[in-house]
Amino acid sequence: MNMRPSPPRRRARKFGRWAWAAPLAALAACSPAGLLTSFDRLSSGGEAKLAVAGTAYGADPRQRLDVWVPRRADAEQRLPVVVFFYGGGWNEGSRGDYGFAGAAYASQGFVTVLPDYRLVPGVRFPAFVEDGALAVRWVRDNIARYGGDPDRITLAGHSAGAYNAAMLTLDRHFLTDAGVDPNIVRAAALLSGPYDFYPFTEARGRAAFGAWKQPSETQPIGFVRKDAPPIFLAHGTDDRIVLPRNSKRLAEMLRKSGAPVTLRLYQGASHTDLAASLSRPFRRRTPVLAESARFLLNHSR
DSSP: BBOOOOOGGGGGGTGGGGHHHHHHHHHTTTOHHHHHHHHHHSOOOOEEEEEEEEEEEESSOEEEEEEEEEOOOOOOOOOEEEEEOOOSSSTOOOOOOOOHHHHHHHHOOOOOEEEEEOOOOOOOTHHHHHHHHHHHHHHHHGGGGGGGEEEEEEEETTTTHHHHHHHHHHTTTHHHHOOGGGGGGGEEEEESSSSSSSSSSHHHHHHHTTTOOOOGOGGGGGOTTTTTEEEEEEEEEEESSTTTHHHHHHHHHHHHHHHOOOEEEHHHHHHHHHTTTTTTGGTSSSSSSHHHHHHHTTTOO
C-alpha cells in the first residue's frame, strides 16, 4: 500500500529516464547508486573531497562512516554538519556507493557524514536506527576535527534512510539512549521516505519491522510533537516505491501539532529521481539538493 517491491523485470526502470545507465552499470560491476558516484567523479567541478573513509563509530563491521568536506573550506571556520542516511529498503546499501550524496551536500557548504548501518536480515528494527544514533554521537564528539560545528548538526536521508533520520528526529529516546541530547538535531531533510506504512503489506516492511510487538512504535508519524526540529519533506508525485501520501500525511500531522514543516512535491518525479538529483549530472532533474540544503542551513545558524 505504501511501499512497493521492484520485480527484477522492472529494476532497470527504477531510475526513470536514466534507465539507459543500467547496462553500463552491469559492465562496470557497479550498482545504480555506485554509478552515480562514478559520474560525479568523472564530471567537472570538484567542490568536495573525501576527508576520511571508513572510520569506526561502533564495533560492528557495518558501523563505519565517511566524512566529506568542501574542498575550499576556510580552516578557521566551523561549518554546519549534515548526517546523510542512504536508502535501500533496510536490506542493502553501502556508503561507498553513495559518495555522490556526501559530495553533494559538501558542495553546498556542509561537512557531510555518510554512515553505513546494520542491515536486514542480520538485524531487525530498531538496530538500524540505533546505529544512526551512535553515528550522531560520533559526530558530536569528533566532527570538529574535520571543520564541522558540533552545535550545528542536521540530519538528512533518502527512502529507508529518510525513515532512519525521521525516527532520530522525532522519537527522542534513540539519541537519549545513545547518550546524546536529542536537541542536538537542529533540522532534518527527508527525501522520499516512508513514515506511515503500517500494516506491513510488502516483504521489506515485514522483514524489517514485522517481529516488533508494538507496530505503532515503528512509525515516525506516531512521534509527531510540537517541539520537533524543523523538517523539510520532499517527495516525487510519481513515486511508486514509497507513495507520496507518506510525506503528505506526516506534514499534515506536524502542522496540526504546531511543529515547523515544509512539504515539497516535485511534479512528475519518481522515487529515485530525488536521489539522482543529488548527483552532479542529474541535478536539473529536481531542485531538491539546493532546496533541502538551504532549509538545513537556514535552521542551523
